[in-house]
Amino acid sequence: MPDARTADPAPESSAAAPLDVLRRVFGYESFRGQQAEIIEHVCGGGDALVLMPTGGGKSLCYQIPALVRAGVGVVVSPLIALMQDQVDALRALGVRAGFLNSTQTLEERRDTERAFLSGELDLLYLAPERLRVPSTMSLLDRGRVALFAIDEAHCVAQWGHDFRPDYLALSELHERWPDVPRIALTATATEATHAEIAQRLDLRPGERARHFVASFDRPNIQYRIAPKDEPRRQLLDLIRTEHAGDAGIVYCLSRNSVERTAEFLAAQGLVALPYHAGLDAGTRAANQARFLREDGVIVVATIAFGMGIDKPDVRFVAHLDLPKSVEGYYQETGRAGRDGLPSTAWLAYGLADVVQQRKMIEESDGDRDHRRKLAQHLDAMLALCETVECRRTQLLAYFGQRGAPPCGNCDTCLVQPESWDGTVAAQKILSTVFRLDRERRQKFGAGQIIDILLGRRTAKVEQFDHHSLTVFGIGTELGEGEWRTVLRQLVARGLLAVEPRHQTFVLTEESRPVLRGEQQVMLRRDPQRQARRARPAGSSAAQPALAPEAAPLFERLRTWRGATAKEQGVPAYVIFHDATLREIASRRPASLAELGAVSGVGETKLARYGEQVLQALTD
Template sequence: MRAVASPGLEVSDARQVLQRVFGYDSFRGSQQEIVDHVIGGGDALVLMPTGGGKSLCYQIPSLVRPGVGVVVSPLIALMQDQVDALNELGVRAGFLNSTQNYEQRRQTEAAFASGELDLLYLAPERLRLDSTLDLLGRGEVSVFAIDEAHCVAQWGHDFRPDYLALSVLHERWPEVPRIALTATATQATRREIATRLELTGARHFVSDFDRPNIQYRIAPKNDPRKQLLQLLRTEHAGDAGIVYRLSRAEVERTAEFLVANGIDALPYHAGLDKEVRAAHQSRFLREDGLVMVATIAFGMGIDKPDVRFVAHLDLPKSVEGYYQETGRAGRDGQPSTAWMAYGLQDVVQQRKLIELSEGDDAHRRTLSRHLDAMLALCETVECRRTQLLAYFGQDSAMACQNCDTCLAPPESWDGTVAAQKLLSTVVRLDRERNQKFGAGQIIDILRGKKTPKVEQFRHDSLSVFGVGADLSDNEWRGVIRQLLAQRLLSVEGDYGTLVLTESSGEVLRREDPRQVLLRTEPKRAAAPTAKSKTAKQAAQDMPPEAEPVFQRLRAWRAATAREENKAPFIIFHDSTLRQIAAAQPSTLDELAGISGVGEQKLAKYGQAVLDALADEPSSGSELFQD
């Protein structure tokens, strides 16, 4: 048994730690099984969606087993907040990374060596240093936790080369249990994680990937920044959210556009000065209602529970990346939105990036498979959630009724003739004129438009000129996009010219051509017809009359967070404040029964919470504006 929360507090088992330190009455899902397995000395590979409670799976074994839990994390910018959150619970936590000066590192190292820490966070690159390995050898390690373990997948979306050296942990400390954790991994990625980290004998724990509180929607791209602004104004006014863009320049332009239109937004990308990035991240974590516009350099490990939306204005490269990024919304279980604007240029751009990517042909084939799966998700006429879960090997028998294809089912049509017309146009340009063009010129030819460029190249004399007048420009762009998605068409070169693929001939053959089913292009982006299916559940968690009390508690929390210079959710999550507002406890004993109120937080904030509950709005309601 070890003292963890305060001098004299001893814990004898995992459930006691859960209740007394973290303030929860019971484990969720497979947490208990994982914790017991690691406490017993077993290695584990854990897949659990964002917000599912992965951290408890290594924090509790670290507190129960003798020694210090060592957590390997790539999230240097977030280590301070992670340690602050644990210290708030009375857990003795520290970190070692490049942000510290010599004296800070020395103090942390001394605390580890003398057994005065419960958890030590390390950046993976530090384990390449002999000095770090020597330090770990001078203390007693209870557990090695490898967080964000998908970073070891060499061709994955978040690959970090330093993760490849983490097999040293097993080699140097074979008796110390290791637990590798990630929110996203296919079966192939799980095998790669196990092999590269020498966890082939580890027990695998795969949780339910479904996040039912997230509503998945993919809209046709048509001026995406204005589409985003409409989403924020109509559905997420004043909400915190993340907007992902592919390039640094688009991050800057989108953030400026939002600010110019009255949205409090900040940019984040690797080209910004390190101090600026840190300041923007800190503001996002500590303030309410900020929108972060970022490249994928931002977001991993972000614990902010009240992110209400994640928007993509560019196509993600893989389903793994998309799931990881959208999973940053709604960690608190409340209704949230994953929204994407998607169009033809996204497909062309991603195909070009793969063609120009570093690596061998096998690597490019892997990237193509990832993109194909992402395109299939975008183009499906079935339930998006069902397809998303199936990608990770999870069957779902029923449609979710909480994605756009469930709420406003799209139609499909037989596009075989349209595909033949388009592919024939590409063939004739190549064979008769030795020419290749992009989508715009092909559509003008099909639509019979006598543009200056059409007349310059005498394309109005082609036999296919005007054969596609029955479809609009937007519909033809949809045909091209979907043929690219189905690999019946491809792009090449810097200008994205359209070329045939090996499969194109199956559609063009005269006898028994391959049928091409296409998704009907909407005339305009469909608005959601229903709120998240968990909205009623959320209302049940807190009755309407408790809303003013909840807002008072949030105001108290915001003021306390400012005084202590920490993120508000480190004090209490919104979910805990909702429970307090609904129950309105009048004593510390009653408050202690609220989930999320552990002994340390009860001692530190309990009376202040009771005072906030007892305070009437009329005594100065202006003080309670969050």
């Protein structure tokens, strides 16, 4: 296999070496954003904490220093199931990569260890728990380590959504190998999480450690949140009208919902596969492999799926249940559009989601402080759902990037929702809850409250004599769906609480001034029509459509890529990304030299696939 190292791999090698590696190995002409500064700092032996959005090019920030510096770059990653694909992608570039994890046989581990000790590797991937095994530490002692890269560094945050206890021990790397530079990277970190990562990994800013925080904006992703109205049908409409034939991820809260949603989509003729922790390991691995290796596959999953997925052409991420936090939502939606092409983040959200999440918090393990933290995470997520302002602006502000202008490319920008004075409506609901609780010593859910307000003499209303309440029939100015929207927003704002056991509503201290007429309640009116994918002219997410003569060439190249990937047993994107194929189809290179000038075509891929690509263009 070709050696991807530069001629002089010493740490003090010339400043041009990283750029040479970028062009020769990875096939890109120039660095993006802060990449050059980060790489120069780490190549020089400095530590770094890098916060950069998914698709921003984080991996190059440790891969290139590992190729420039003497020794082997050791990458700590929690993604055992994906290490083989990560290594395959690097080997396709001519990079000598390997991994050590529990999926290997004893002989495979020994072969990798021998390659590490003899200097035949450029990058070695390890799971964090392997660094707690004495034999692994001894192995690293006997070899030469160029750097430690700690990927998915937010896993060290104990209040984060992906906490991994094994990450807490990674601070020992600096103690045992004080002269080896470390780079910790994540795409998801609030200011508090950022500070916790720095503290726990001993990467506080100073002379040696530097922090690099890129913009969290993903302008190619269109964020949309829709009121729930038969969410599976809404999802099907999204796929058929906007993402036919596209790869996508659908997140559900429960395993049962995952199974039923996958079955529903499959019954509609779509390739939809379930993924959750209740499936056996073989089924999970097979479904993940199909998603990575085939075009147009949809995975329906719990949050157990997705971290570290490098598939660049995921065109949509949909949530059929409310995420527990903005961090989780951002991390999950960030799996769409890693190639920079237009993509959709879509969420269906309703009253039942709010009730269920509040109930889960009340019943969760842990002390009061733990439940308070969970409630704060949920409140921030609810604020994002209920905002009448630009969703992207609010999302960026949550991660400390304040003052961003409206994006013009989210649902609230494209179809501006209205605010209305819902004080009277709120008082009617709160009064109904008050009278049920105080006069009848009863608590009920949303359906009964709405039936009372609408004056419906249902069997249940008659049974409990609720038609005699003074609030019976006082809410006919709104329909059932509108009352559910009001209820949802009152719960979201803490003006109503959920009694966990029976999922009924009770008043809170915050509801008193509203009942007394001392506080106005402004509510969000959901738009009747939802923003489609149409993007305004000048949008930064807009991508030029392929010329008519280039479109069939692009499809021909995708067909060649799919067959080649299947033959080699690797994901299609390991061969070439869609963005690279689009550029090839548009430029129609007639020689290897012209093909080598296309972004994403490095030396190894040019030598391996160049003639085949040129043949596909001329067939």
